[in-house]
Structure formats: C-alpha cells, structure tokens
Amino acid sequence: xxxxxxxxxxxxxxxxxxxxxxxxxxxxxxxxxxxxxxxxxxxxxxxxxxxxxxxxxxxxxxxxxxxxxxxxxxxxxxxxxxxxxxxxxxxxxxxxxxxxxxxxxxxxxxxxxxxxxxxxxxxxxxxxxxxxxxxxxxxxxxxxxxxxxxxxxxxxxxxxxxxxxxxxxxxxxxxxxxxxxxxxxxxxxxxxxxxxxxxxxxxxxxxxxxxxxxxxxxxxxxxxxxxxxxxxxxxxxxxxxxxxxxxxxxxxxxxxxx
Amino acid sequence: xxxxxxxxxxxxxxxxxxxxxxxxxxxxxxxxxxxxxxxxxxxxxxxxxxxxxxxxxxxxxxxxxxxxxxxxxxxxxxxxxxxxxxxxxxxxxxxxxxxxxxxxxxxxxxxxxxxxxxxxxxxxxxxxxxxxxxxxxxxxxxxxxxxxxxxxxxxxxxxxxxxxxxxxxxxxxxxxxxxxxxxxxxxxxxxxxxxxxxxxxxxxxxxxxxxxxxxxxxxxxxxxxxx
Amino acid sequence: xxxxxxxxxxxxxxxxxxxxxxxxxxxxxxxxxxxxxxxxxxxxxxxxxxxxxxxxxxxxxxxxxxxxxxxxxxxxxxxxxxxxxxxxxxxxxxxxxxxxxxxxxxxxxxxxxxxxxxxxxxxxxxxxxxxxxxxxxxxxxxxxxxxxxxxxxxxxxxxxxxxxxxxxxxxxxxxxxxxxxxxxxxxxxxxxxxxxxxxxxxxxxxxxxxxxxxxxxxxxxxxxxxxxxxxxxxxxxxxxxxxxxxxxxxxxxxxxxxxxxxxxxxxxxxxxxxxxxxxxxxxx
Numbered sequence: 214x215x216x217x218x219x220x221x222x223x224x225x226x227x228x229x230x231x232x233x234x235x236x237x238x239x240x241x242x243x244x245x246x247x248x249x250x251x252x253x254x255x256x257x258x259x260x261x262x263x264x265x266x267x268x269x270x271x272x273x274x275x276x277x278x279x280x281x282x283x284x285x286x287x288x289x290x291x292x293x294x295x296x297x298x299x300x301x302x303x304x305x306x307x308x309x310x311x312x313x314x315x316x317x318x319x320x321x322x323x324x325x326x327x328x329x330x331x332x333x334x335x336x337x338x339x340x341x342x343x344x345x346x347x348x349x350x351x352x353x354x355x356x357x358x359x360x361x362x363x364x365x366x367x368x369x370x371x372x373x374x375x376x377x378x379x380x381x382x383x384x385x386x387x388x389x390x391x392x393x394x395x396x397x398x399x400x401x402x403x404x405x406x407x408x409x410x411x412x413x414x415x416x417x418x419x420x421x422x423x424x425x426x427x428x429x430x431x432x433x434x435x436x437x438x439x440x441x442x443x444x445x446x447x448x449x450x451x452x453x454x455x456x457x458x459x460x461x462x463x464x465x466x467x468x469x470x471x
Numbered sequence: 472x473x474x475x476x477x478x479x480x481x482x483x484x485x486x487x488x489x490x491x492x493x494x495x496x497x498x499x500x501x502x503x504x505x506x507x508x509x510x511x512x513x514x515x516x517x518x519x520x521x522x523x524x525x526x527x528x529x530x531x532x533x534x535x536x537x538x539x540x541x542x543x544x545x546x547x548x549x550x551x552x553x554x555x556x557x558x559x560x561x562x563x564x565x566x567x568x569x570x571x572x573x574x575x576x577x578x579x580x581x582x583x584x585x586x587x588x589x590x591x592x593x594x595x596x597x598x599x600x601x602x603x604x605x606x607x608x609x610x611x612x613x614x615x616x617x618x619x620x621x622x623x624x625x626x627x628x629x630x631x632x633x634x635x636x637x638x639x640x641x642x643x644x645x646x647x648x649x650x651x652x653x654x655x656x657x658x659x660x661x662x663x664x665x666x667x668x669x670x671x672x673x674x675x676x677x678x679x680x681x682x683x684x685x686x687x688x689x690x691x692x693x694x695x696x697x698x
Numbered sequence: 699x700x701x702x703x704x705x706x707x708x709x710x711x712x713x714x715x716x717x718x719x720x721x722x723x724x725x726x727x728x729x730x731x732x733x734x735x736x737x738x739x740x741x742x743x744x745x746x747x748x749x750x751x752x753x754x755x756x757x758x759x760x761x762x763x764x765x766x767x768x769x770x771x772x773x774x775x776x777x778x779x780x781x782x783x784x785x786x787x788x789x790x791x792x793x794x795x796x797x798x799x800x801x802x803x804x805x806x807x808x809x810x811x812x813x814x815x816x817x818x819x820x821x822x823x824x825x826x827x828x829x830x831x832x833x834x835x836x837x838x839x840x841x842x843x844x845x846x847x848x849x850x851x852x853x854x855x856x857x858x859x860x861x862x863x864x865x866x867x868x869x870x871x872x873x874x875x876x877x878x879x880x881x882x883x884x885x886x887x888x889x890x891x892x893x894x895x896x897x898x899x900x901x902x903x904x905x906x907x908x909x910x911x912x913x914x915x916x917x918x919x920x921x922x923x924x925x926x927x928x929x930x931x932x933x934x935x936x937x938x939x940x941x942x943x944x945x946x947x948x949x950x951x952x953x954x955x956x957x958x959x960x961x962x963x964x965x966x967x968x969x970x971x972x973x974x975x976x977x978x979x980x981x982x
Binding site for chain 3: 293294297301318319322323326327328329330331332335336338340341358359
Binding site: 243246398401402404405408412429430433434447448450451454455457458459462463466 | 482483484485486523527528529530548549551552567569570571572583584
C-alpha cells in the first residue's frame with residue numbers, strides 16, 4: 214500500500230462575500246481511491262470541487278498533488294501553464310452536462326483525439342486507432358467515430374466525455390454529478406463502466422453528487438458536507454449504514470428504499 | 472485472526488430526540504486461524520450488528536476490533552479498504568450489485584480488484600458457479616433478476632472467489648435446498664482446512680453443529696448483562 | 699494627387715499608431731497585435747485592414763501594386779490602386795518586380811519577392827483557432843500558453859471526413875516554432891513562399907482590428923501529421939495561355955457548354971511569360 218497521498222487537500226476555504234462556499238476542508242486521497250462528496254444543493258460540494266480542480270481560486274488552503282515529474286506540489290501555487298498542462302495530462306474532469314465537456318461541432322474521434330494532439334501526438338493513424346480503441350472501451354460503436362456528439366444520446370455523450378478525458382491516462386479524475394440528468398437504466402450502465410475503468414486504470418477519483426446510490430457503488434470513501442463544512446467522513450458503507458452525525462442521519466433516512 | 476476487546480456500541484438517533492440505544496458493552500473474544508465460530512443469541516440480540524462491526528460497516532464507540540492485527544475502530548478508511556480487499560471477506564444475506572453487470576463478473580470482481588488476470592478470475596468464478604449449481608446460461612445475466620436462492624448462491628460464490636484468510640458469514644445456508652446447502656458446508660470446511668478464521672450466524676442448527684467449533688452467545692455482551 | 703487629403707488618406711497620428719502595431723508584430727512574428735482600426739471609405743471585407751497597413755508604410759517614393767486573387771485588373775484591385783494614386787500620389791504598377799509595396803488579397807505573387815519589398819495581406823479572420831473555439835478570451839490564452847492541440851483537431855477532422863487534409867486555403871502555419879498563424883485565405887500552394895521570404899510580410903484585419911507580421915527570412919511551417927504530410931497542391935494542368943506548369947491556376951468557364959480552361963491566377967506573371975514568347979494550348 215502506497216503511503217504517499219496522491220492528493221492532499223489542506224484547509225480549503227472559499228467565501229463569496231459574507232456567504233461561505235466551503236470552509237477548512239482537508240483530506241488525503243491515495244492512489245486508486247474513489248472518494249464521494251455528498252450534500253444537498255448549496256452545501257459547497259461543487260465549490261470545493263472547483264477549488265480543487267483549479268477552476269475557482271480559493272481564499273485559503275492548499276491542494277497538493279503528487280506530480281509525476283516533481284513529486285508533491287501545491288497546484289494553487291503553480292503557474293497557469295503548469296496547471297493547464299496538469300489538467301490535460303494527469304487530471305481529468307467529467308462535467309455533469311456532456312456538452313460542457315465535449316466539442317459538439319467536432320467528431321467523436323476528434324473529441325477523443327484532442328488531448329493526445331494537445332500533448333504532441335502527430336500521427337493521424339495512431340491517434341485514430343487510439344480514439345477507436347477508447348470508443349470501444351466506453352461501449353460506443355466504432356462506426357460512430359466520425360459522427361458528431363450532437364447526434365448521440367445523452368448516455369453516449371457522457372461516455373464519450375469519459376473517453377475524451379481518460380485517453381491520456383490521467384491519475385486523478387474529478388466528476389461533477391456524472392450520472393445527473395440521465396435515465397436510471399442509462400445511469401446503471403455508466404456506473405458500471407466508471408467502476409471498471411477506475412479499477413482497471415488504478416484511477417483515483419473524486420465524485421461530487423447528491424445521489425447516495427451513486428456513491429455507494431462508486432466510492433470507497435465518503436465525505437458529507439453541509440453549509441460549506443464537512444460534517445462527517447469515512448468509509449462509504451459505514452457513513453451510509455451507521456451515520457454518526459445528525460445531518461447524515463437525516464440525509465440517509467430521507468432516501469426512498471427500493 | 473479476530474480479536475475483540477472491551478467493545479462497546481450504541482446508536483444515537485439525532486433526529487428522534489437524540490435517543491441513545493446501547494447495544495454492546497465490554498464485548499470480547501478471539502477466533503484463531505482455521506477456527507469457525509458461531510454467534511448465537513435470540514433475534515435482536517445484536518448478532519448482525521456485531522458482524523457488521525467486525526467488517527467495519529458499523530463503528531464501535533470504544534474498545535478494539537482487530538482483524539489480522541488491524542484495529543477497525545481506529546484504522547483509516549484506506550486500511551479498512553485494503554483489509555477487505557485482501558484479508559477479510561463478508562457474505563451478507565443480501566446481494567448488492569450494480570444492475571446489468573453479468574453474474575460471472577460479479578463473482579470475479581473480488582479477484583479482479585486484487586489484480587488477478589481477468590481470464591484466471593473468470594475461470595475461478597465459473598468453477599464456483601458450476602459448483603453452486605447456477606445454470607451456465609444465467610452467467611451472462613445480471614443477478615438482480617434471479618430468485619432469492621440463486622442470489623444467495625451468487626453471493627456465496629463471490630465471497631469464496633478469493634481465499635480470504637478471514638471470513639464473515641451471515642446465514643450462508645438460509646433459503647438453500649439440501650444439495651446446495653451441502654456444497655456451502657463443503658466450501659466452509661475447505662476454507663477452515665486452508666486456515667481461514669470464520670465467524671458466522673447460522674440459524675440452521677444442523678449446519679452450525681457440522682462446521683462450527685464454538686458458539687458465542689452475544690446476549691452476554693449486552694449492556695444490561697454487563698451492568 | 700488630391701490636395702484635400704493628408705498623405706495616404708490617414709492622419710499622421712493614426713499612421714504612427716498603426717506603425718507601432720506593425721513594429722510590434724515584426725518583433726513578435728505571428729502574434730496578433732490589436733490596433734484601433736479606422737473607418738475607411740470602403741466597406742469591411744474590401745480590404746480596409748490592408749489599406750490601413752499600406753497607408754502606414756507608404757512613402758512618396760514607393761511604387762504600389764494591388765492584386766486581388768492574383769489579378770491586377772479586378773474592381774477591387776483597380777479601386778484600391780486609384781485610391782492611393784489620388785490620396786498619396788505614389789507611382790503604381792502591375793509588375794511584381796517593380797513594386798515596393800504590394801497589397802494582396804488571397805495570393806502571393808509567382809515571381810519571387812526581393813529584399814526591400816513589402817507584401818501587405820488583406821485578412822478577413824485573423825484567428826486560426828476561431829472556428830473551433832469561439833471565445834476570444836480562450837483563444838488568446840491558448841496562444842499565450844502555446845496550446846495548439848485544437849489546430850490539429852481541425853486537420854484531423856479534415857482527414858476523417860475527406861481522407862486527406864482538405865483545407866485548401868487559409869492553411870494554418872507555425873511561425874518560428876511559436877505562434878500558430880492564419881496566413882489569410884491564400885491557397886495552400888502559396889504556403890511554402892511564406893517562409894524564408896526576403897520581403898517583409900504584413901497582415902491587416904480591419905474589421906477584427908488585428909495586425910500581424912513576418913519579418914524577412916522567418917521560419918514558417920505548415921501544420922500536418924507525420925502520416926499525412928503537408929502538400930502544396932494546385933490544379934494538375936498547364937496554363938492555357940502561357941503554358942506555365944508551376945504556377946497556381948484559376949479555372950475559367952468559357953462557354954455555355956461547360957467548356958473550361960485553366961489559366962494563371964497571377965495575371966502579371968502570365969502576361970510576362972506570354973511577352974517572352976511562351977504560349978499555352980489556347981493562346982491567341
């Protein structure tokens with residue numbers, strides 16, 4: 214078991230004026246771990262995700278990532294080119310709405326190939342073969358490689374977004390409500406796919422969602438947020454089955470059992 | 472392999488007037504390698520709760536719940552995750568899986584998580600399903616649509632796919648016919664012979680008598696008794 | 699020359715402002731310098747960017763030439779040439795070799811340019827990344843961080859759709875290994891002439907308010923893939939009038955029956971060859 218955390222989050226705080234986005238959030242994420250962050254709308258889970266992924270600058274705190282080249286570095290102190298390079302190599306970000314994470318006017322193959330070309334791939338045949346391989350992995354028919362994502366169903370678009378993100382072999386994936394807005398049957402397929410990809414690629418993942426079923430299936434660990442603060446964290450099944458905090462108990466008991 | 476010392480557990484229901492329900496106080500016992508121990512006690516005495524605490528699913532308030540030297544009360548989540556992946560297996564009464572994942576994959580998954588090559592993992596899964604008399608045409612289907620008995624056997628196959636050194640069994644023979652019940656008891660006996668330490672809940676007294684070396688009555692761990 | 703106008707139409711302050719942009723462009727080859735483009739007495743799309751750049755670099759001793767898709771005699775070329783005859787009183791010519799300032803729309807002359815010459819391009823859309831990334835804030839960031847993967851996505855799309863890179867004009871180039879630049883809608887046949895060129899090349903986009911430049915002898919490389927290398931293609935014919943086999947050709951429909959001939963797009967080049975006695979199959 215690796216003792217070096219892949220991501221160490223320390224005291225992340227973000228205020229919007231008098232309103233607290235998230236306050237004093239700290240945790241370590243180890244290689245191969247999937248962590249869920251749950252909470253209702255406005256609990257600060259998305260703010261936290263955006264602070265960690267470098268989309269929003271927090272007011273205080275550190276986001277220390279174990280980079281492949283230089284070892285642990287605070288990504289908030291990195292220059293913008295360094296952070297953007299990280300974002301298209303070691304990191305990936307899966308948006309809730311596929312159209313935020315895809316280029317709708319570019320073919321499926323081009324969408325998957327973009328990250329490869331962005332890091333210097335210059336052989337068309339290899340890029341295309343790699344794109345086709347990834348479409349297969351996310352269960353999209355390779356015949357659709359030259360079709361635009363606007364002709365895809367919602368579930369296919371989301372799978373394409375995942376392929377586009379994983380093609381450069383990232384080590385950390387941020388996911389923002391990855392199954393939100395999809396039909397239940399499509400969700401199950403996507404969850405299964407994400408689970409096997411996370412396992413096979415030894416990915417670490419941070420999954421923000423309000424869907425407890427999603428975290429139960431995807432996440433090893435769970436952090437519960439309320440009003441910008443972490444109220445409880447631990448093993449996913451422990452937090453869900455034996456919640457200690459009042460808010461978590463309320464959250465868990467509010468779910469309809471099927 | 473299992474070592475419990477001075478374990479206490481209570482549930483606090485914050486949303487119901489902060490009612491505190493004490494469950495255990497001063498629970499303790501050990502189970503050695505190759506030993507199979509049955510938890511007994513009347514319904515509601517806390518057999519399943521204790522089992523879940525040993526799996527790290529429920530949190531103990533104090534004491535030591537050690538499996539293979541790892542104390543689940545104080546361990547970091549990732550240590551418990553590693554323990555569950557490599558050392559500690561759990562066959563629950565209910566099958567919880569991602570819908571649409573084929574049965575063969577469900578059973579092979581504990582091996583895949585350990586990094587066993589996919590072909591080896593599937594071969595091992597297939598052998599177990601065969602042994603537990605799950606018809607081969609069902610292997611490619613999701614077990615969510617199976618009957619209760621079939622789901623229970625899939626669950627058992629999954630629990631035995633990797634030869635865990637420590638195993639928790641919650642009613643492994645319930646809702647099984649005589650033939651499959653015999654297979655499960657065989658699997659348990661084989662695991663014991665390999666040196667696996669087992670804690671189980673068996674309502675099936677004959678089965679309990681056949682595989683268990685000792686019985687522990689959890690009624691003795693209740694706070695009322697300790698007081 | 700009309701006395702009512704300042705030399706070359708623009709006032710001196712404006713010309714200085716434009717020259718500063720040009721100098722900055724020359725100092726940072728391929729970088730798009732914003733400038734305060736003026737209203738000109740012609741509509742956008744007719745070369746307002748080129749005209750402002752020409753006006754800013756023009757001196758009284760210059761000899762001015764204008765080509766529109768290679769031709770000296772289109773409405774656009776004729777009116778811009780007469781504009782500077784009236785407002786600057788400079789000499790004009792159609793001969794590439796004689797000109798000191800050449801304003802061009804969509805071509806580079808066939809006759810090799812020399813030191814001391816300035817080629818001024820009219821540019822409709824200066825941003826090579828625009829069709830794939832509509833946000834200006836984002837394209838600027840991509841240029842500053844050299845994030846050019848998207849440029850290859852465009853070429854990838856071409857190959858996947860047509861089997862080859864079908865971009866035939868405005869073919870993107872990398873300048874000195876740094877900025878990716880849109881060479882204006884010249885045919886890709888002309889791309890190899892951009893690099894290592896003895897003349898100064900200036901690009902003016904009036905509507906988009908950008909100026910960029912290539913100083914003499916700049917390294918310019920057309921983007922491509924290892925397995926789909928760049929090719930400077932042209933119609934596989936000889937000029938019907940002068941017989942040239944190495945010049946860029948226009949296809950001209952000559953009758954109602956669909957008859958067509960291919961002729962040099964560079965009218966000056968074609969005329970010189972004919973004067974020198976070369977003749978194509980349809981030469982009169």
